[in-house]
Amino acid sequence: MSENRYELNKNLAQMLKGGVIMDVTTPEQAKIAEAAGACAVMALERIPADIRAAGGVSRMSDPKMIKGIQNAVSIPVMAKCRIGHFAEAQILQAIEIDYIDESEVLSPADDKYHIDKTKFDVPFVCGAKDLGEALRRINEGAAMIRTKGEPGTGDVVQAVRHMRMMQSEIRRIGSMANDELFDTAKQLQVPYELVLYVHEHKKLPVVNFAAGGVATPADAALMMQLGAEGVFVGSGIFKSGNPEKRAAAIVKAVTNYTDAKMIAELSEDLGEAMVGINEQEIELLMAERGK
Amino acid sequence: MKVAVLALQGAFAEHKQMLSRLGVPSFEIRQKRDLDKPFDGLIIPGGESTVQGKLMRELGLFEPLRERIAGGLPVFGTCAGLLLLAKKIKNDDRVHFAVMDITAVRNAYGRQLGSFYTEAEFKGIGQIPMTFIRAPYIEDVSGEAEVLATVSGHIVAAREGNQLVTAFHPELNDDLSVHKYFINMIKN
Numbered sequence: 001m002s003e004n005r006y007e008l009n010k011n012l013a014q015m016l017k018g019g020v021i022m023d024v025t026t027p028e029q030a031k032i033a034e035a036a037g038a039c040a041v042m043a044l045e046r047i048p049a050d051i052r053a054a055g056g057v058s059r060m061s062d063p064k065m066i067k068g069i070q071n072a073v074s075i076p077v078m079a080k081c082r083i084g085h086f087a088e089a090q091i092l093q094a095i096e097i098d099y100i101d102e103s104e105v106l107s108p109a110d111d112k113y114h115i116d117k118t119k120f121d122v123p124f125v126c127g128a129k130d131l132g133e134a135l136r137r138i139n140e141g142a143a144m145i146r147t148k149g150e151p152g153t154g155d156v157v158q159a160v161r162h163m164r165m166m167q168s169e170i171r172r173i174g175s176m177a178n179d180e181l182f183d184t185a186k187q188l189q190v191p192y193e194l195v196l197y198v199h200e201h202k203k204l205p206v207v208n209f210a211a212g213g214v215a216t217p218a219d220a221a222l223m224m225q226l227g228a229e230g231v232f233v234g235s236g237i238f239k240s241g242n243p244e245k246r247a248a249a250i251v252k253a254v255t256n257y258t259d260a261k262m263i264a265e266l267s268e269d270l271g272e273a274m275v276g277i278n279e280q281e282i283e284l285l286m287a288e289r290g291k
Numbered sequence: 292m293k294v295a296v297l298a299l300q301g302a303f304a305e306h307k308q309m310l311s312r313l314g315v316p317s318f319e320i321r322q323k324r325d326l327d328k329p330f331d332g333l334i335i336p337g338g339e340s341t342v343q344g345k346l347m348r349e350l351g352l353f354e355p356l357r358e359r360i361a362g363g364l365p366v367f368g369t370c371a372g373l374l375l376l377a378k379k380i381k382n383d384d385r386v387h388f389a390v391m392d393i394t395a396v397r398n399a400y401g402r403q404l405g406s407f408y409t410e411a412e413f414k415g416i417g418q419i420p421m422t423f424i425r426a427p428y429i430e431d432v433s434g435e436a437e438v439l440a441t442v443s444g445h446i447v448a449a450r451e452g453n454q455l456v457t458a459f460h461p462e463l464n465d466d467l468s469v470h471k472y473f474i475n476m477i478k479n
Contacts, residue, residue, distance in 0.1 A: 098403040
């Protein structure tokens with residue numbers, strides 16, 4: 001991947017900022033998401049809540065199903081491959097996906113190595129629980145980062161924890177003396193240049209979204225106020241009582257995330273939210289996959 | 292002088308940064324009450340035109356902004372902003388402000404693998420960097436609209452009176468010249 005291609009791939013993430021990326025499993029859902037104001041959709045066979053319920057090995061979606069969604073909408077289409085499964089990523093690149101999510105939601109294919117994303121022309125987004133993970137993924141070629149959160153739970157607590165962790169580590173590095181950065185790079189297991197970038201710019205070198213457990217307009221506003229540049233909503237929309245209305249409300253809440261009065265109105269009569277699972281009730285912590 | 296940047300979705304922060312480097316104050320428009328503040332020009336950023344078009348309508352921004360643009364407010368649209376201003380979009384039934392005499396083609400270069408960087412001549416400025424991200428191009432201009440730049444035979448920048456559009460993203464490169472060009476449009 002040329003330097004130029006990586007810039008273009010980071011640039012696409014910049015165009016998604018302030019937007020909501022929604023999980024969809026059919027062309028019909030994709031159209032609903034686009035009409036509700038999604039800035040991109042994530043095509044997958046089963047949304048995280050169902051993956052969690054079904055158990056077993058979860059893999060990349062059928063390319064035919066992904067192509068059906070690509071043909072249904074004009075906004076960017078993303079799809080997930082398993083952590084470390086570069087052959088799945090090659091397939092997604094072959095069908096000209098706009099973004100690959102190397103995702104802990106699927107069963108990891110490699111318990112040690114992530115995909116060498118610098119070998120690809122299409123961009124990758126990866127999950128991270130803290131700054132070290134984020135910078136390691138960026139070093140491997142990720143052009144966008146999202147919090148891991150805990151997918152398919154409707155519980156926002158992990159996404160909050162991961163975003164707070166990242167932001168506080170960014171602030172810490174931002175206030176360090178220059179000669180302290182070398183040791184930080186060693187601790188985070190990332191190149192010094194990436195740590196220096198964070199020190200100088202007080203932010204990640206790529207766009208950073210929130211993901212995992214976002215189910216309401218208030219959840220989305222919370223993540224934006226904590227520093228997310230946009231939001232992924234997975235199970236929260238199509239597992240709820242009124243997907244169209246909830247999706248549109250979350251989109252507006254992300255644009256006007258500090259206007260509590262507007263978010264109060266948006267939160268009215270949304271019907272039933274997805275049934276949540278608390279952190280303590282979960283047997284499988286997806287966020288612990290791939291570090 | 293103050294420039295408003297439509298900040299519903301997309302790369303609005305990048306535009307604000309360009310303006311600040313030029314020493315031009317700016318503010319974000321996210322909802323109707325933001326229109327109460329006075330401004331001399333408007334930037335519509337890149338992002339998704341479907342999202343921005345929908346949010347503008349639902350947040351009560353569409354009609355007031357359309358009236359101001361039709362009334363001569365200087366406006367600069369990049370990428371999605373170009374689509375929002377176009378009178379015709381060849382491969383989309385939805386049009387938005389429909390105030391500029393151009394026919395645009397949406398996602399004209401295909402998906403992300405078709406995104407590219409190049410340098411080309413911009414009328415009145417010279418050679419400038421151009422970053423195209425899932426970009427549209429202009430198939431045709433009519434009326435008073437004037438072509439300002441072409442890449443491989445396709446129109447990628449145009450002006451019609453108070454309206455300036457680029458299919459590429461000057462806010463993603465260091466070069467300030469297109470933003471300067473727009474500021475001069477406001478001054479004159």
